[in-house]
Amino acid sequence: MPAAPAPAPAAATDLADYYRRRAAYYERVYHKPERQADLRAMEAWLAEAFTGRRVLELACGTGWWTPHGAARAAHWLATDLNPETMALARLKALPPTVEFAVIDAHGLDGLAGRSFDAAFAGCWWSHIPLARLPGWIDKLHRQLQPGARVVVLDNRFVQTSNLPITRRDAEGNTYQTRSLDDGSVHEVLKNFPTADGLRRLLARRASGFEWTAWTHYWAASWRVAA
Ligand SMILES: C[S@@+](CC[C@H](N)C(=O)[O-])C[C@H]1O[C@@H](n2cnc3c(N)ncnc32)[C@H](O)[C@@H]1O
Numbered sequence: 001m002p003a004a005p006a007p008a009p010a011a012a013t014d015l016a017d018y019y020r021r022r023a024a025y026y027e028r029v030y031h032k033p034e035r036q037a038d039l040r041a042m043e044a045w046l047a048e049a050f051t052g053r054r055v056l057e058l059a060c061g062t063g064w065w066t067p068h069g070a071a072r073a074a075h076w077l078a079t080d081l082n083p084e085t086m087a088l089a090r091l092k093a094l095p096p097t098v099e100f101a102v103i104d105a106h107g108l109d110g111l112a113g114r115s116f117d118a119a120f121a122g123c124w125w126s127h128i129p130l131a132r133l134p135g136w137i138d139k140l141h142r143q144l145q146p147g148a149r150v151v152v153l154d155n156r157f158v159q160t161s162n163l164p165i166t167r168r169d170a171e172g173n174t175y176q177t178r179s180l181d182d183g184s185v186h187e188v189l190k191n192f193p194t195a196d197g198l199r200r201l202l203a204r205r206a207s208g209f210e211w212t213a214w215t216h217y218w219a220a221s222w223r224v225a226a
Contacts, residue, residue, distance in 0.1 A: 013187055015127055018178075018188060019082060020085065021180055023082065023085045026085070035215075035217075041214060042214060046069045049118075049151050050069055050070070052073070053149065054073070054074050055076045056144070057077065057078045059079070059105045060080050060085070060086065063086070065122040065153075066078050070094060070097060070098050075097050077100075077116075078100050081104050111143055118148055118150070119143070119144055120151050122153050122154070123153070123155065124154070125152045125191075125193070126154045126190050126191050130171050130173055131171055141225075147224060147226055149223055150206070150222055152219065155218075156218050158216055163178060164176070174189070175188060175189055176188050193218075195211040195213075195220070198220050206222035206224060206225055207225060208222055209221070
């Protein structure tokens with residue numbers, strides 16, 4: 001008998017709403033056995049990346065990366081649009097240098113008077129529509145000092161560990177159909193970029209571009225052009 005087709009999403013998913021509803025069990029994704037070796041390596045790598053820096057973290061969610069990134073930072077502002085995800089992040093063992101704020105990672109309003117020499121975003125890049133990426137990078141860079149270090153990390157597509165891609169739109173964005181524990185079904189924009197794609201985007205905007213690939217994740221790092 002042919003397999004039943006996946007249920008269709010009810011409507012275009014609002015990303016923040018989807019993650020708010022998923023917050024209580026979001027970190028299951030970090031308990032997948034096949035990702036554990038990558039995660040330990042990345043956590044150690046992240047702790048080195050921000051030593052002595054004043055860091056803006058975007059879309060921190062439940063704060064999986066926050067204690068690692070903030071371990072040696074001078075100051076760390078963890079932000080997300082959802083107070084519900086940040087409420088869980090606040091429960092983590094965090095250095096006293098960590099502060100939280102509700103900030104829209106697209107608008108980046110509410111940061112006036114703050115000074116950052118680094119930025120970090122975990123698993124956020126993949127949710128930015130391709131057409132918005134150049135403008136988003138420029139907006140982020142305007143919040144940072146010249147020469148600031150930026151680190152983003154995200155998922156690589158591994159067929160045995162990721163949900164399948166169910167659609168590609170005219171601009172090249174890819175989508176997954178995801179179900180929540182409440183039975184609701186959501187179509188979520190999730191892109192899987194290449195090193196060359198990022199390098200091209202950052203060519204005139206940054207220096208010192210570096211790409212690191214683990215089995216299940218990638219990370220990119222660069223310095224804001226002076
Ligand atoms: C895939 S999760 C990443 C969470 C965390 N950084 C991690 O890597 O585990 C995406 C996060 O983006 C947040 N989010 C969605 N839309 C947002 C927006 N416009 N501004 C800021 N955060 C947003 C969600 O609340 C969620 O916490």
